[in-house]
Amino acid sequence: MNPRGLLAFASTAWIATALALPNHFSDTASKAKIHGSVLGAAVDLNDPLYLWNTYGLNTTEEYKYFQEPGNDEINAHYDSRFFKEPVPKEQRSQVLTHIIHSYFEFFNGHKLETWLAHGTLLGWWWNGRIMPWDWDIDTQVSEATLFRLANEFNGTVAEFNTTNPDAQHSYLLDVNPWARQRDRGKGLNIIDARWIDMQTGLYIDITGLSQLNKEKPNEWGCKNNHNYLLSDIYPLRGSFFEGVAAKVPYRYEEVLIDEYSRKALTETHYNHHTWNATLEEWISDEVIEAEKEKEKDKEKEADKDDRQYE
Numbered sequence: 154m155n156p157r158g159l160l161a162f163a164s165t166a167w168i169a170t171a172l173a174l175p176n177h178f179s180d181t182a183s184k185a186k187i188h189g190s191v192l193g194a195a196v197d198l199n200d201p202l203y204l205w206n207t208y209g210l211n212t213t214e215e216y217k218y219f220q221e222p223g224n225d226e227i228n229a230h231y232d233s234r235f236f237k238e239p240v241p242k243e244q245r246s247q248v249l250t251h252i253i254h255s256y257f258e259f260f261n262g263h264k265l266e267t268w269l270a271h272g273t274l275l276g277w278w279w280n281g282r283i284m285p286w287d288w289d290i291d292t293q294v295s296e297a298t299l300f301r302l303a304n305e306f307n308g309t310v311a312e313f314n315t316t317n318p319d320a321q322h323s324y325l326l327d328v329n330p331w332a333r334q335r336d337r338g339k340g341l342n343i344i345d346a347r348w349i350d351m352q353t354g355l356y357i358d359i360t361g362l363s364q365l366n367k368e369k370p371n372e373w374g375c376k377n378n379h380n381y382l383l384s385d386i387y388p389l390r391g392s393f394f395e396g397v398a399a400k401v402p403y404r405y406e407e408v409l410i411d412e413y414s415r416k417a418l419t420e421t422h423y424n425h426h427t428w429n430a431t432l433e434e435w436i437s438d439e440v441i442e443a444e445k446e447k448e449k450d451k452e453k454e455a456d457k458d459d460r461q462y463e
């Protein structure tokens with residue numbers, strides 16, 4: 154295990170966060186119509202005829218299902234249906250933490266297997282938290298879980314009571330209809346599902362991993378060409394993320410190095426933030442600069458005093 158990760162989630166601060174957060178949680182799993190089970194059946198999930206006959210999906214008319222208000226740094230992180238205005242920077246951490254808590258409570262509660270991926274996994278590796286410059290949260294699920302989400306849980310709204318009554322949020326699990334098509338298709342639907350904060354529009358991107366190549370049974374991939382050996386992922390490791398129980402791939406370092414290079418695990422200055430090993434936190438350069446200024450001012454004051462009493 155990454156010792157830093159362990160320290161981070163064993164500290165009392167983490168436990169306090171976890172306890173201070175809500176546990177009253179309800180959901181309205183709509184148990185949508187279960188389409189004919191494909192698991193175990195010898196069907197080609199990407200066969201256009203099968204997709205058309207079973208789900209009414211015409212692969213030549215693939216359209217982008219999830220919409221965002223824009224594709225810049227700010228607007229790309231919201232789901233258009235629920236977006237009103239960008240969440241202020243100061244509220245980011247709390248809103249994202251609640252999204253994560255509700256997601257893992259829901260998935261853990263329904264025994265739906267899921268694990269951290271991409272930048273979210275990297276944030277976990279450093280200190281068990283989302284990196285402060287990151288507005289993206291990414292998780293992965295197996296194809297089997299993805300189809301369970303589609304068949305049994307699509308459209309579920311989970312209400313999550315927080316200790317702050319003004320911050321009671323609802324979360325929507327929305328499964329992309331094109332999640333049924335397991336190859337990349339036109340590349341418009343690489344995100345298979347979302348867990349959306351209905352108050353802000355911020356979300357978790359969920360992607361499914363499928364065996365994409367019949368010749369490589371030990372390799373799973375997502376629709377965005379990230380491939381993994383099954384032995385890199387399983388058995389999943391139990392850990393904590395932002396104070397809640399979460400899982401990570403078995404060989405998480407290999408997975409991270411493969412995606413981001415080894416530098417991502419050693420570089421301590423990134424995106425205008427510096428890693429403080431004592432605090433185990435990424436501190437923004439603005440904050441560090443402000444601290445330095447304060448120190449300088451204090452020294453100046455001290456100097457003045459020295460001269461006065463010389």
Ligand SMILES: *[C@@H]1O[C@H](CO)[C@@H](O)[C@H](O)[C@H]1NC(C)=O
Binds near residue numbers: 177178312314318
């Ligand atoms: C959430 O809080 C509200 C107001 O306190 C309460 O009426 C509601 O029953 C709570 N929901 C759950 C699921 O606990």
Ligand SMILES: *[C@@H]1O[C@H](CO)[C@@H](O)[C@H](O)[C@H]1NC(C)=O
Binds near residue numbers: 214
């Ligand atoms: C799928 O869409 C194409 C292009 O619009 C159309 O020509 C074709 O007839 C459609 N297939 C079905 C089964 O509706």
Ligand SMILES: *[C@@H]1O[C@H](CO)[C@@H](O)[C@H](O)[C@H]1NC(C)=O
Binds near residue numbers: 307328331
């Ligand atoms: C999930 O529900 C939405 C809203 O009803 C629907 O548009 C979408 O096609 C559904 N997804 C799947 C995989 O059935």
Ligand SMILES: *[C@@H]1O[C@H](CO)[C@@H](O)[C@H](O)[C@H]1NC(C)=O
Binds near residue numbers: 431
């Ligand atoms: C880390 O933060 C502590 C507390 O603010 C500070 O005293 C220390 O100098 C910082 N370390 C580095 C390497 O910046």
